[in-house]
Amino acid sequence: MTVENDGIKRCDWANTGELEKNYHDMEWGRPLHDERKLFELLLLEGQQAGLSWSTILKKRETMREAFDQFNPSVIMTYGEKKTAELMNNPGIIRNRLKIKSVIENSKAYFKLVEKHTSLDHFLWSTIDYQPIKNHWSASSEVPCSTPLSDKISADLKKLGFKFVGPTIIYALMQSTGMVNDHLTSCYLYNQY
Numbered sequence: 001m002t003v004e005n006d007g008i009k010r011c012d013w014a015n016t017g018e019l020e021k022n023y024h025d026m027e028w029g030r031p032l033h034d035e036r037k038l039f040e041l042l043l044l045e046g047q048q049a050g051l052s053w054s055t056i057l058k059k060r061e062t063m064r065e066a067f068d069q070f071n072p073s074v075i076m077t078y079g080e081k082k083t084a085e086l087m088n089n090p091g092i093i094r095n096r097l098k099i100k101s102v103i104e105n106s107k108a109y110f111k112l113v114e115k116h117t118s119l120d121h122f123l124w125s126t127i128d129y130q131p132i133k134n135h136w137s138a139s140s141e142v143p144c145s146t147p148l149s150d151k152i153s154a155d156l157k158k159l160g161f162k163f164v165g166p167t168i169i170y171a172l173m174q175s176t177g178m179v180n181d182h183l184t185s186c187y188l189y190n191q192y
Contacts (some may be wrong), residue, residue, distance in 0.1 A: 011186045012139045019057040029192055031131055032179035038119045038176060039109060040070040042101050045172045046163030048095045053171075055093075062091030067102060067127070075106035101162035108160035123178060126152060131192060133180040142181050145170045 014024030068074040116122040145166035
């Protein structure tokens with residue numbers, strides 16, 4: 001389903017449906033420093049591996065409910081009973097490895113905080129707290145990963161994080177506004 005033409009020029013991917021359009025217009029690429037939302041996006045980007053972002057957007061509210069609003073203090077206590085309950089929930093991504101990764105990433109989050117103060121500080125310090133503004137005129141120019149996403153990925157893996165490969169991390173950097181990958185023709189390009 002494509003979005004009705006409202007005369008606003010957006011990034012190409014945002015024209016595929018209302019969920020995508022709203023996500024693009026209201027969230028994607030805006031500099032984000034809220035610790036809980038950063039952690040949620042890190043987990044959701046990992047859940048997306050091998051799937052479309054549209055699938056994640058459709059399931060996001062149910063996933064928030066199922067995973068206790070992505071509260072790492074609660075998630076890290078999940079055991080086999082909770083894992084089985086999650087595996088039976090059709091509203092989430094029912095992949096055992098991905099569910100286990102949410103639990104492991106919640107534990108790893110506290111290691112990260114102990115070493116780096118916060119996820120916000122850990123991520124944003126890699127770019128001196130200033131978004132990287134790219135100048136892409138076509139979606140085909142946008143990279144899937146960069147040397148920086150490779151480094152962040154490797155650092156997260158050392159702390160015990162799962163489903164944090166370079167492509168997933170670059171998507172996180174885009175969604176949290178660490179990089180401005182709005183196309184130069186997009187109405188939001190010069191806003192961030």
